[in-house]
Amino acid sequence: MAGIFEIAEAGGKKYFFKLTASDGTVVAVSPLFNTIKGAAAGINAVRENAATGLIVDKSQARSKSIGSHHAAMKVSTGPGARLAPS
Structure with missing residues (x-):
């Protein structure tokens, strides 16, 4: 479901x-x-943008470990989806 x-x-x-x-x-x-x-408009915006949106990790741990220029990630939405560097 x-x-x-x-x-x-x-x-x-x-x-x-x-x-x-x-x-x-x-x-x-x-x-x-x-x-x-x-x-309702907010729900529609989430529906339209969630599957194609980037994940931007602004946490201090990630920024320190790889640098902020690598922090944007694309989202894979299929089975076994995972974060992938952009």
Whole structure:
């Protein structure tokens, strides 16, 4: 089963969404949106960009070990997916 996007109200007429994996693990939580339409647009943006997005590791450990010019990575999305240097 694929992940599930859930839109919830955060009080004060603000909304957010969370992405939950099929095993129940919360994978991502969005910032607050002023409208449900805004939250839905955020979900669509994640859907459109997640599979092709770069991972940029800005952690200190990675920067010190290989240098920041190698920190951008492409994401492989097939079976056995892993991080690969760009």
